[in-house]
Amino acid sequence: MRLHRLAKHYFAALGVALLALPFIVDAMFGHGWVRIADFALLYIMLALGLNIVVGYAGLLDLGYIAFFAVGAYTYALLGSPQFGLHWPMWAVLPLGALFACGFGVLLGAPTLRLRGDYLAIVTLGFGEIIRIFMNNLNAPVNITNGPQGISGIDPLRVADFSFGKAHEWFGVEFAAVHLHYYLFLAFTLLVIFVSLRLQHSRIGRAWMAIREDEVAASAMGINTRNVKLLAFAMGATFGGISGGLFAGFQGFVSPESFSLMESVMVLCMVVLGGMGNIAGVVLGGVLLVVLPEAFRHGAGPMQQALFGKTVVDPESLRMLMFGLALILVMLWRPAGLWPSAQRRRELMPDEAVAQQERDTVYDVSK
Amino acid sequence: MTSPSETLIELTGICKRFGGLAALSDVSLHIRRGEIYGLIGPNGAGKTTLFNVITGLYQLDAGTFNFAGRAYAHCKPHVLAQAGIARTFQNIRLFANMTTLENVMVGRHLRTHSGIWGALTRSPAAREEERVIAERAHQLLSYVGIRRPANTLAKNLSYGEQRRLEIARALATDPMLLALDEPAAGMNSTETESLKTLLQDIRSQGVTVLLIEHDVKLIMGLCDRVAVLDYGKKIAEGVPEQVRNDPAVISAYLGCGDD
Numbered sequence: 302m303r304l305h306r307l308a309k310h311y312f313a314a315l316g317v318a319l320l321a322l323p324f325i326v327d328a329m330f331g332h333g334w335v336r337i338a339d340f341a342l343l344y345i346m347l348a349l350g351l352n353i354v355v356g357y358a359g360l361l362d363l364g365y366i367a368f369f370a371v372g373a374y375t376y377a378l379l380g381s382p383q384f385g386l387h388w389p390m391w392a393v394l395p396l397g398a399l400f401a402c403g404f405g406v407l408l409g410a411p412t413l414r415l416r417g418d419y420l421a422i423v424t425l426g427f428g429e430i431i432r433i434f435m436n437n438l439n440a441p442v443n444i445t446n447g448p449q450g451i452s453g454i455d456p457l458r459v460a461d462f463s464f465g466k467a468h469e470w471f472g473v474e475f476a477a478v479h480l481h482y483y484l485f486l487a488f489t490l491l492v493i494f495v496s497l498r499l500q501h502s503r504i505g506r507a508w509m510a511i512r513e514d515e516v517a518a519s520a521m522g523i524n525t526r527n528v529k530l531l532a533f534a535m536g537a538t539f540g541g542i543s544g545g546l547f548a549g550f551q552g553f554v555s556p557e558s559f560s561l562m563e564s565v566m567v568l569c570m571v572v573l574g575g576m577g578n579i580a581g582v583v584l585g586g587v588l589l590v591v592l593p594e595a596f597r598h599g600a601g602p603m604q605q606a607l608f609g610k611t612v613v614d615p616e617s618l619r620m621l622m623f624g625l626a627l628i629l630v631m632l633w634r635p636a637g638l639w640p641s642a643q644r645r646r647e648l649m650p651d652e653a654v655a656q657q658e659r660d661t662v663y664d665v666s667k
Numbered sequence: 668m669t670s671p672s673e674t675l676i677e678l679t680g681i682c683k684r685f686g687g688l689a690a691l692s693d694v695s696l697h698i699r700r701g702e703i704y705g706l707i708g709p710n711g712a713g714k715t716t717l718f719n720v721i722t723g724l725y726q727l728d729a730g731t732f733n734f735a736g737r738a739y740a741h742c743k744p745h746v747l748a749q750a751g752i753a754r755t756f757q758n759i760r761l762f763a764n765m766t767t768l769e770n771v772m773v774g775r776h777l778r779t780h781s782g783i784w785g786a787l788t789r790s791p792a793a794r795e796e797e798r799v800i801a802e803r804a805h806q807l808l809s810y811v812g813i814r815r816p817a818n819t820l821a822k823n824l825s826y827g828e829q830r831r832l833e834i835a836r837a838l839a840t841d842p843m844l845l846a847l848d849e850p851a852a853g854m855n856s857t858e859t860e861s862l863k864t865l866l867q868d869i870r871s872q873g874v875t876v877l878l879i880e881h882d883v884k885l886i887m888g889l890c891d892r893v894a895v896l897d898y899g900k901k902i903a904e905g906v907p908e909q910v911r912n913d914p915a916v917i918s919a920y921l922g923c924g925d926d
Binding site for chain 1: 723744749754756762764781787789797800840
């Protein structure tokens with residue numbers, strides 16, 4: 302009971318902190334960092350979507366960013382001067398999610414028999430196909446504007462309320478980046494809620510059973526085809542929502558934003574944070590968005606102060622550090638920074654081995 | 668009411684080839700409802716192949732396969748599980764990183780229905796179903812004799828417990844036929860004895876048991892009928908005593924002088 306009340310206080314404090322965050326960040330680091338926080342939330346949504354496919358169902362997907370692209374382009378095409386369509390957000394976002402979901406099934410269907418490395422290669426190809434399509438769908442009929450991308454996308458808007466403009470309430474000014482933060486936060490919480498509920502359900506158990514042993518899962522009566530397709534569809538849906546929000550936030554989309562590197566980034570968030578654990582994945586998302594940015598801003602001035610000149614280009618240093626961090630985490634915390642309770646137990650191999658030995662020492666009489 | 672001699676599973680002329688190797692050739696057998704049926708034979712005789720055929724992991728090349736009066740050739744594993752065939756594996760295939768309770772709960776998957784909406788809304792029906800699944804899983808765990816906390820990871824169980832957990836998981840699917848692939852392998856004599864009691868109890872609940880085993884004592888003491896496979900062919904079938912004294916069986920196991 303007391304623990305329950307403690308948890309309540311903890312969540313209340315967390316809630317207040319999340320609500321105040323954009324103002325604190327704004328006051329301390331400036332507007333640019335609120336924007337980075339917005340991006341962190343978009344990436345967290347992506348990572349949570351990928352977590353369903355990779356973390357729960359154990360299907361390695363290297364082309365996940367394609368669903369982000371489908372969501373983003375759906376929003377861009379239906380809410381920009383490109384076709385002169387200006388559909389409202391409440392129609393376009395779900396439609397983007399629906400399309401992404403459809404593409405998820407489309408990708409899932411032919412890959413059902415593949416596992417591990419083979420699945421990774423095919424999904425990687427799929428991700429590239431989508432990007433290349435977006436890049437080339439400007440001829441003979443111009444749909445996506447090709448490499449130039451689509452600009453002038455409508456801001457996110459609910460009825461008359463636009464998230465693209467600053468608003469003032471009670472004498473406090475809420476800039477556009479602040480408003481987007483709250484919108485994205487709401488969507489992120491929704492995605493977390495859905496992930497949590499799915500994790501502890503009959504469907505979630507079926508996903509994990511497939512991850513652990515697909516043959517045994519099917520022998521226990523799980524229709525692996527349907528359950529895997531469901532994982533692809535759910536993961537893709539989250540990606541599509543995130544993509545739509547991204548398009549409305551940026552006001553501009555181009556194929557460049559959906560490169561293989563982005564897929565790898567999102568996968569890194571999932572693996573680094575702790576596959577299968579929602580809190581870990583969120584942490585992974587925050588770190589992998591914030592740290593590289595901090596490096597970008599911090600590395601130059603720091604070198605100036607230390608050596609009086611820029612020795613290494615901050616941009617390349619950033620990737621160098623990123624690679625180093627990945628290697629170190631994988632060496633020391635192979636299940637991620639914040640693994641699920643079960644994976645943490647796996648991480649204590651000595652204890653498991655000792656347990657096994659205690660148990661089996663009596664079994665050798667045969 | 669079903670008569671005790673009614674056939675539950677009937678295999679006729681089953682053939683399974685892997686390239687040039689005939690893993691099963693023209694194997695026919697029928698298992699009656701409520702019996703414990705043993706399948707023995709030297710290593711590589713095709714016992715596990717036969718298991719894989721009747722559980723849908725392999726598709727048979729020729730022959731017919733009837734279960735509970737219906738033909739089931741070329742079906743997916745989950746269809747056969749739905750039909751009422753559950754199995755364990757020779758090399759234990761548990762969901763290693765899931766808890767013992769979750770392992771058994773997965774077995775309830777095909778007898779329950781909650782989907783995405785049930786999971787998201789946690790409707791009263793979905794919650795109730797989830798509660799019943801967990802309750803049944805707890806029951807089965809204690810039924811097979813696993814006394815550890817239900818949140819122990821399957822891979823941290825002892826070998827004998829893992830074998831019993833596989834049985835619990837299979838029983839969770841409410842099978843008519845329980846197919847056990849060497850359930851006593853690696854067990855000591857005490858464990859084997861308690862396994863024997865467990866299997867007899869399972870049979871008394873009306874579940875037919877098909878058993879692959881090398882432990883001759885267990886087979887002789889437990890099975891109503893036994894079939895012997897050698898090089899993919901059935902060389903003998905009958906009550907244990909009769910099979911034990913069959914010259915063909917003796918030569919398959921011990922080799923034969925003029926070979």
